Amino acid sequence: MESLTAEDNGKTLRDDGNLIGKVIARQKGVSVSFYYRFKWDGKFKDFACGTWAKTGSKSKSLSDIRSEHRNASRKVAEGLDPTSAKKAEKIEAQTAIAATIAEAERLAAENKTFENLFDEWLRDGVSRQDNNAELRRSFKKDILPVIGKRPLRSLTEKDLLAVLRAVRTRGLNRTVVILYNDIGQMLRWAEKRKPWRSLMIDGNPIDLVNVQTLLDHDYQEERDRVLSSDEICELRGIFARLEHDYDTLPAGQKYSGIRPVNSRVQRAVWICLSTLCRIGELLKAEWKNLDLEKGTWFIPALATKGRKGKRQDHHVFLSNFALEQFKRLQKETGSNPFCFPSKNGECHVDIKTVSKLIGDRQCRFKKRSKPLSGRHHDDSLVLNNGTKGEWTPHDLRRTGATMMQELGVTLEIIDRCQNHLLAGSKVRRHYLHHDYAKEKTEAWRLLGERIETILA
Template identity: 75%
Template sequence: MTKLTVKQLEALTDADDGKTLREDGGLVAKVRAGVRGVTVLFRYEFKLDGAKRDHRLGSWPKKSLAMIRAERDDLRATTSKGINPTAARKAAKIEAQAAIDATIAEAERQVAENKTVADLFKEWLHDGVSRQDGNAELRRSFTKDVLPVIGKKPLRNLTEKDLLAVLRAIKSRGLNRAVVIRSKDLGQMLRWAEKRKPWRTLMADGNPADLVDVKKLLDHDYQEQRDRLLSPDEIRELHNIFARLERDYVALPPGQKYSGIRPVNTRVQCAMWICLSTLCRIGELLKAEWRYVDLDKGTWFIPAEATKGHKGKRQDHHVFLSSFALTQFRHLKKVTGHTPFCFPSKDERNHVDTKTVSKLIGDRQCSFKSRSKPLAGRHHDDSLVLSKGAKGEWTPHDLRRTGATMMQELGITLEIIDRCQNHLLGGSKVRRHYLHHDYAKEKTEAWRLLGEHTESILATNELG
C-alpha cells in the first residue's frame, strides 16, 4: 500500500468522484467532486474491543495532509491504550467546559466578593427604595457626599470609621440636619443589604451603621425636631423687611442696582404668607397648579399625589382660602397665571424645584450657615434674619408650625388643626369606615379666623 502524496491529491479530477484511497496506518480517504472542486474526506479506521470502528479526520484541502496524519497519529496512540477516541474527545470537551465554568464561577465569586458601596447604592436605588421625588434627592446627596468618600470601598471592608468619615465631612460644613438625614439613609441602605444576596454574605461581620452614634457628631445645642415659631412681632418684622427691601432697591441709582440687595421675589413673598395662613407644606405649595385653585369659590385642591404621605399613605386635601390667603393667590395669579403652575420652573414646563424657596430663605440668613464663601449664583446676606438672630434661623416650614400654633391660641380644637394640616388621623378602622363627615365647615371657619388674626397682626405694622 503506497503512501499518499500531495501531488496525488492535487491530480484528482471530477472523474475520481467516489474513489477510495488508502494508506498504511488506517488512513482512508473518499474522493468527492462538487461545484467547488475536488474534496477528499479522511477518516481513521481502527479496531477496538474486536469491532471495526472509524473516526473522522476532516477534509483536504481544508486541512493539510500533514495535519491529517498528525491527528491520525494522536488517535493511534489513544486507541493503542484501548480508549475510544470519540469518547476521549467528548471527555476533553467536558473537561474543557468544566474548566471554563470553574473560571467563570471564580470570576463571578471574585466580582461578588469585591462589590463596592457604589454597586450596592445602584441596586438599592433601583430595587430597594422609592421616594416621592423619584429618588432624585438620594441620588444627588450620595453623589455629592457619600460615593466620593466610600463609593469604591468593597462592602466587605466597610467599617464604622468609613461611615463616620462621610458624616464628619458633612458636619465640617455645619450641616447638622444633613448629618442626621445621611446617617438614616446609609442605615436604611445597609439594612436592606443585610437581608439580600450577595450583600448579606459581604456583611458577615455585621452592619457598620449599627455602630455609629450620630448624636456624638452633632452640636450640643442641635435639636432634631425643630420647634421654631415666629412671634407676632417677627411676623410684622418679616412683612416690614419685604417692603423695605423693595423700597430700598427701587431707590438705588441705576448704576448701583447690580451690587445692591435685591428684594425678595413676589412669588416667594406670596409663598410665605400662604404657608402661614393655610398651614400647607412648602413642597405641596410649590407643586400647586392653577387648575386646582378656584379664586371665585376661594378653594385650593391638593391631590393626594402632591401631598406628603406617612408610610406611603396619602390623601386629597381641600383648602378653603381665607380672605388673606385668597389675596396672596390673586397677587400670584398676576405673575404666573399665564402658566399651568402657580410656581413654574424657568422653562414653565413644570413646577419649580420644591427646595427652591427654602434655599432662598436660607441664603438670606447666611450667618447661620457655615460657608467659607458664597455659593455661585446664590444670595449671601442676612436680610431675612429676624429678631437680630436671637431665636435662630427660620424656615418656610416654621410658618406652618406658627400658623397651627396661632389656630390653637384662637381656641380651635386640635382635631380641626390636624385636619387643616392634612395630617393622617389614626383611630378605629370601623370608625373611619362609617364616619365620613368632611369637616368642611369647621375647617373653613378655622382658616377664616387664622386669616383675620394674621391681618390684625399686620394691621398694626409700621414700615421700618
C-alpha cells in the same frame, strides 16, 4: 490527492495504520474525509481524523490528519476508545471553562463596590418623589468620590465616619443626618438581598455609627421653632422696609446690594402661614386646582408628602387673608399654568427655591466660609435679632398650627387642616366619611383673621 477530480467521487484512499480517506466531490471542489478504522469489543469502529480539501479555510493538512490518527491509534493501544476519549476531553474543557467563568463571577461578586450597590438600589430599591434626583446629587457630591470604589465586603464604620465628618466640617448638621439616614436605608436594603448580604457577613457598618456624636451639641433634629406674633409683625415690616429702601435708591445705585424680597416669596410665606400647607405643595400648585371665586384650593395626592409612601388628596378652604395672597400672586403668574412657574415657564419652580432664598438672608446661621455664587448673603430676614435662631418655611406651617390651637381649634381638625394621615381602625375608616369641610373652613377663617389682626 492534489490530482483528484470530480470523476474520483467515492474513491477510497488508504494510508498506513488503517487510515482511510473517502473522496467527496462537491460544487465547491474535491475533498477527502479521513477516518481511522479500529477494532473495539469485537466490532469495527471509525474515528474521524479530519477532512482535507484543495481549497477552504477549514481544511486540515495531511500531517495534521496523520497526527490525529497517531493519537487515536495510541489510545486504542492503551485500551481507550478514542471517540469516547475525545468526548471526555470536550467535557473536561467545557467544565474547565465553566469553572473559570464561575470563579470570575464569584470574584466579581465579592468585589462589588459601594457604587455598584448604590446603582442597583436606585434602580430596584428606592423611589423618591423627585425620581431620586436628590439622592443622586448628594451621593455623587459627598459619598461616591470618597468610598464609591470601595468593595462592599471591606466597608467599615471608619469609612462611613470619614464621609460624615467631612460633611460635618462644613457645618452641615442637617446634611449629616440626611446622609446617615440614606446610607442606612440603602445598606439595610442590601442586608436582605443577594449578593449583597453575603458581602456584609461581618454585619452592617452603619449600625456601628452613632450620628449624634458627629453633631453640634445644640443641634436639634426635630425643629420646634414657632414664630411669635411680634416676629410675624416684624417680618411684614422687613418686607416693606426692603421694598421702600430699594425704591428710594437713585437709578445709578440700584445694584448697591439692597434687594427687596421677591414678591412671590412674600406670597409664599403668607400662604404657608395661613393655610398650613407644605412649601413643596405650594410651589407645585397649578391655577387649574384653584377656584378663587369659591375660595378653594385642591392639592392632588401626587403633590403631597405622605408617610411611608401613603398620600391623600387635600382640600383647602381659603380664608380671606389667604385668598388675597393668591389673587395678588395671580396678577403676576396667572398667565402660566403654574402658580410659581420656573424661569422657562415650562414647569413649577424648584421646591427648594423659597427655602434657599430665605436661608440665604439668614447667613449668620449657615457657617459658610464665603458667599455662594449668585446667591444672597446677608441677615436681612433674621428675626428677633436671631435670639431664637433661624426660621424656615416649614416653621410657618408649625406656627399656623400652633395659632389654631391657641384659638381653640381641636387637635383633630388641625391635623386635618395639615393633611396628616390619621390613625384609626379600618372599620372606622370604612364607615365614617364626613369630610369636616365646615369645621376646617371655620378653622382656616379663624387663623386668617388672627393673622390680619397681628399684621394690623
